[in-house]
Amino acid sequence: MDYYSSHINKLIESLSSLPGIGNKSAQRLAFHIINMSDEQVDALADAITGAKKNVHYCKECFTLTDEDLCPICRSEKRNHRQIMVVENTRDLAAYEKTGKYDGVYHVLHGAISPMLGVGPSDIKIKELIIRLQKDVDEVIIATNASLEGETTAMYIAKLVKPTGIKVSRIASGVPVGGDLENIDEVTLLRALEGRTEL
Numbered sequence: 001m002d003y004y005s006s007h008i009n010k011l012i013e014s015l016s017s018l019p020g021i022g023n024k025s026a027q028r029l030a031f032h033i034i035n036m037s038d039e040q041v042d043a044l045a046d047a048i049t050g051a052k053k054n055v056h057y058c059k060e061c062f063t064l065t066d067e068d069l070c071p072i073c074r075s076e077k078r079n080h081r082q083i084m085v086v087e088n089t090r091d092l093a094a095y096e097k098t099g100k101y102d103g104v105y106h107v108l109h110g111a112i113s114p115m116l117g118v119g120p121s122d123i124k125i126k127e128l129i130i131r132l133q134k135d136v137d138e139v140i141i142a143t144n145a146s147l148e149g150e151t152t153a154m155y156i157a158k159l160v161k162p163t164g165i166k167v168s169r170i171a172s173g174v175p176v177g178g179d180l181e182n183i184d185e186v187t188l189l190r191a192l193e194g195r196t197e198l
Contacts, residue, residue: 008034060131062107062124063089072096072104079103081137085128085156087111087144095142103140106131111148112155118148120155129159138166145172145190 004012008030016026033041057063058070065071072078082103086092092105110123120126132139139160143149153169160167171194172187 061105062109062127063092063105077102081135082140083128083131083136083138084140084142086142087149087152091142091144103138108143108152111143111146111152113148113151123152125156125159128156132160132163132165136165138168140168140170142170145187 011030011033012023012026015021015029016023018026021029033044036044054066055064056066058065058073059068060073061070063070063072067074079102083106084095084101084103085106085108086095087108087110089107092107095101095105106124106128108123108125108128110118112118112120112123128139139156141153141156143152157167157169172190
């Protein structure tokens with residue numbers, strides 16, 4: 001039995017189709033939107049349609065931007081000889097928040113996953129190899145520590161090593177505040193192998 005009118009149900013259904021939004025969250029958002037002023041609703045709708053129409057891939061690194069080149073690729077202060085390879089734009093944003101990386105990025109938009117039918121040609125690996133024909137000193141592979149991320153990292157390393165460009169992999173291991181007894185063996189091994197001198 002429907003509790004709400006068709007317009008409310010349609011709004012709830014549309015919102016619940018978004019990732020991470022369940023039915024209860026969708027209901028809360030729908031009622032919030034309904035109680036917003038007409039100007040606020042118009043601004044929200046304009047922001048959504050504007051982003052959808054104007055956001056595309058950066059021609060250099062393939063992150064999302066509304067210009068030909070993203071601000072990172074345009075910046076002369078960045079080290080364009082060092083490329084960090086990430087799976088998606090959210091990963092790029094996470095590294096940028098640290099404020100410690102001054103190189104540029106390459107966004108793959110996925111990871112190799114034979115189980116899901118995602119191969120090397122389905123993500124931006126070919127575009128990375130084309131970028132490496134420029135003056136590049138190092139490729140830092142910062143894919144996730146999942147099976148797919150590791151597969152992608154090994155595949156990229158195999159392609160890049162013959163070019164003579166340095167290939168490195170981000171260290172992964174024990175999270176801050178984590179108890180060693182609760183951490184799996186693979187994570188502990190990666191932490192041991194990625195140790196640094198104090």
